[in-house]
Amino acid sequence: MTEFAKKTPAYVGREHGSIHKSECRQYSTIEQALGDALAAYGVTGLAIRADGDVHRFDTADKAKGNRNGWYVCPSLEVAVYGFWHTGEQHTVTTGSKADPAAAAEARLAAMRAKEQRETERRQQQVNTAEQARRWWAMAGAADPGHSYLTKKRLAPHGLRQRDSALLVPLFYDGELVNLERIFPDGAKRPLFGGRVKGVAGLVGKLAGAERVLVAEGWATAAALYEAMNVPVVVARNADNLEAVARRLRQHLPDNITITLAADDDRFTDGNPGVTKARLAALAIGAKVLMPTFCADCQRCTDFADVALCRKEHGL
Known part of the structure; x- marks a missing residue:
């Protein structure tokens, strides 16, 4: 879904895959828009980078170092963020309404994030398997x-x-x-x-x-x-x-x-x-x-x- 970035109160209730909005407004930067959206989930203090890369962060509902959250800003007007452990995914924009180009950018960004996640997961499994074999051999x-x-x-x-x-x-x-x-x-x-x-x-x-x-x-x-x-x-x-x-x-x-x-x-x-x-x-x-x-x-x-x-x- 596409979520328009919002001002206070930014978030009313949480449901899987959806956001209930109150006031909506335009933002001057995507960093501000995404920062407000993440704050609704208790995620604050991130140095958000609108560089097109996938970035990971700790979610507030898990132990430190969990890196279950992710975001990507495919352009200076659109950001996509989500949480791997729940499957939740959302889009924010700087404008007051979405357009087809922003929606397409969001879909591509989400696909790229998922592909990167899968690559990281497979590599971690390989590393852990090697560790398991070392530990077993030495035990x-x-x-x-x-x-x-x-x-x-x-x-x-x-x-x-x-x-x-x-x-x-x-x-x-x-x-x-x-x-x-x-x-x-x-x-x-x-x-x-x-x-x-x-x-x-x-x-x-x-x-x-x-x-x-x-x-x-x-x-x-x-x-x-x-x-x-x-x-x-x-x-x-x-x-x-x-x-x-x-x-x-x-x-x-x-x-x-x-x-x-x-x-x-x-x-x-x-x-x-x-x-x-x-x-x-x-x-x-x-x-x-x-x-x-x-x-x-x-x-x-x-x-x-x-x-x-x-x-x-x-x-």
Whole structure:
């Protein structure tokens, strides 16, 4: 959409892809127009450059250094800005009304910004994959006494360790492209800028398997592997289940059964664990395996929780 730059109050309400305007006015420079528009989002103090290049900036709703915002001024009368994490995009002009030329300039600028973003993203993924391979090669075997493993009562199952962080290797098309770090307090983070969609880890071996499970977290996968002795693919989170399941089905022979092992997020609105597992199963024609809890259990939500609960109660 095209938004005319405005004076105070510059912004009334926010909706995805739209701006509600109050007073409109003409600006003497595109820098002033864009500065006012960005201020409505809490972005101030930028040295705006109308040089035709794509510029990045931090958004106010994310941590410092996020660089989720962008703008480009294709001319001295038009600017386009947006936010990568929301997909929002807007255009401002110095005039009181838009014209076809300004609209065309805005479209081209937005396309250029998107292309540059994709180029930067792909290069960052390459850099992160190289970092992941270096870290993995230099890391030693995980300490079986690591606090996360002892808390979960699980064996390392091939994990490695860098300082205090366990390293879970994540693969895409058979190549190591990222690492998930599991810290002693249970926090989990992939390497910055690495590929995350469609990547997966593995507990056990796929070779010779007749059945493969797909689970969210590494601990759940490890608990299932210890209980059932079948390989378990680690999708990392519910949103990644379908992408991982689809790629797995494409690469495995048809006679190998794939089952989605769902987290039962029964205490979360919408139960994303079950919902996303069922969607992934539907996408590849698979079944869903659900954890079974004790009648009065108010704590467990996944297979790792159930395994730990049973060990604690000597079952």
